[in-house]
Amino acid sequence: MTLKNPVLAHHISSQFNEDLQEVNAKFMAMGGIVEQQVTNAIHALLDTDVNMSLDVQYQEKNVNRLELEIDEGLTLILARRHPAAIDLRMVIAMSKANTDMERIGDEALKIANIAQTLCEEGGSPRGFMETRHIGNQVRVMIHEALDAFARLDADQALEVLRADVDIDREYQSATRTLMTYMIEDPRYISRVLNVLWVLRSLERVGDHARNIAEQVIYIVKGLDVRHTSVDEIEQRVHSR
Amino acid sequence: MTLKNPVLAHHISSQFNEDLQEVNAKFMAMGGIVEQQVTNAIHALLDTDVNMSLDVQYQEKNVNRLELEIDEGLTLILARRHPAAIDLRMVIAMSKANTDMERIGDEALKIANIAQTLCEEGGSPRGFMETRHIGNQVRVMIHEALDAFARLDADQALEVLRADVDIDREYQSATRTLMTYMIEDPRYISRVLNVLWVLRSLERVGDHARNIAEQVIYIVKGLDVRHTSVDEIEQRVHSR
Incomplete structure (x- = not known):
């Protein structure tokens, strides 16, 4: 994956490049782990599979360690290599995306x-269809955002931003559906509430994937597109 | 506030200092606004005061603009001034805290x-005591975290980390209480759920205040204390 990265490709032999390559490898490894964590967490919930939950919990330490190592590596690059222009943007963007x-x-x-709790209680009667649907979309978003980052592909990043608009709408709709489940059958309030927390988490994951995609556009185009509507971003990206 | 900042005090006349001072002023201004936003949002909810809600909404644009300006300022400092050691940590920490x-x-x-919705519906019967209590604690946390950042005070930052442990515990307890309210009287599910979302947001605010406090320790002590227990942080901070 690192070889496809245009920043890494444009000065193959520099010391900056070697340092960045090392951090980039960790960044991509961490991306792979968190993508798998989301996949496993959803499986744990939908298939009431406790082992999947344990795997997600087990990986947490690795993710935390990588986060610290990546930031340490980026700080060393800033201190020693004084990157400029797209190289500097790459370092800053990676720090944010980290x-x-x-x-x-x-x-x-x-x-x-939550999956573990629901496993112990014998699963949830309602809300799993919504979770499966939004869960699948969010997994695709993470994958696309990381792939856009690996290849510095602004168009793919734009796709992620568009997907997040859909997720937010579907999350709102799913929340309303789950609330009617609770009102219809108050015996399940506690369980349905757990599913609501899951949906909230998935919606947050979508936001983070969007943030990563925004950083891709920042690296490639030099545009800070945070707090900007997708339509406006699209215009600005394509006018460069 | 900027004058008390030891990083700014230790080389009064450098160009780095002038640039950082400008960004720091924006950072502190933004801190003041978000602190006020949280205060007003809680007032809006507890006193069903729609004008307070509107004020929070109005300030959002300013906060977003400041976030972009601060990051732009920090990027320029990195590109032009090549800060090292505590100066570099200050820039990186400010970028994260931003x-x-x-x-x-x-x-x-x-x-x-949510306050606006509840105002329109005529307020919520339950859960306001918990909101008031956790809301007050969280407001203090933000204030202390920003003050610790302004004065680069690692001990004050430690206090914020300790406070976050309390918040998390009280949030868990409040959530359980609100769930029993819902089960006892399902007519109020939708309103109590809104209060639950508020508590969730307050708990998140506490996490962000903790993150800012962790950055203060990073600047002052050169220690990255993320993913570390408060007790261990305390030991590491005091052994330096």
């Missing part, structure tokens, strides 16, 4: 913990 | 939006 990846891992952990 | 401050503003906005 935080978002760790938070995705956190949300996966919250889902895994 | 994200946390903006997220605090986001959570305040969510609370304000």
Whole structure:
């Protein structure tokens, strides 16, 4: 994956490049882990599979360690190599995206913990269809965001931003559905509430994937597109 | 506030210092706004005061703008001044804390939006005592975290980390209480659920304040204390 990264490709032999390559490898490894954590957390919930939950919990330490190592590596690059222009943007963007990846891992952990509770209680009667649907979309978003980052592909990043708009809408709709479940049958309030927390976590994961995608556009185009509507971002990206 | 900052005090006349002072002033201004946003959002909710909600919503644009300006300023400092040691840590920490401050503003906005909904519905019967209590604690945490950042006070930062442990415990307890309210009287499920979302937001605000406090320790002590227990942090801080 690192070889496809245009920043790494444009000065193959520099010391900056060697340092960045090392951090980039960790960044991509961490991305792979958190993507798997989200996948496993959703499986744990939907298939009431406690082992999957344990796996998500087990990986947390690795994600935390990688987060610290990546930031340490980036700080050393800034201190020693004084990167400029796209190289500097790459370092800054990776630092921001690093935080978002760790938070995705956190949300996966919250889902895994809830899955464990629901396993012990014998599963939830309602809300799993919504979870499966939004869960699948969010997994695709993480994958696409990390792939866009690996290849520095602004168009793919734009797709992620568009997907997040859908997720937010579907999350709102699913929340309303689950609330009617609770009102219809108050015996299940506690269980349905757990599913609501899961959906909230998935919606947050979507936000973090969007943040990562925004950083891709920052690296490639030099545009800070946070707090900007997708339509406006699209215009600005394509006018460069 | 900027004059008390030891990083700014230790080389009064450098160009780095002038640039950092400018960014620092924006950072502190943003901190003041988000602190006020949280205060107003809680007031809006507890006193069913729609004007307070509108004020929180109005400030969002300013917070977003400041976030972008602060990151832009920090990027320019990195590109032009090549800071090292504590100066570099200050820049990196401010970049991380900037994200946390903006997220605090986001959570305040969510609370304000819920307050507006509850105002229209005629307030919520239950859960306000818990909200008032946790809300007050969280407001103190933000204030202390920003003050610790302004004065680079690692001991004050430690206090914030300790406070977050309390918040998390009280949040868990309040959540259980609100769940029993829902089960006891399902007519209020929708309203109590809104209060639950508020508590969730306040708990997140506490996490962001903790993150900012961790950055203070990073600047002052050169220690990355994320993912470390408060007791261990205390030991490591005091052995330096």
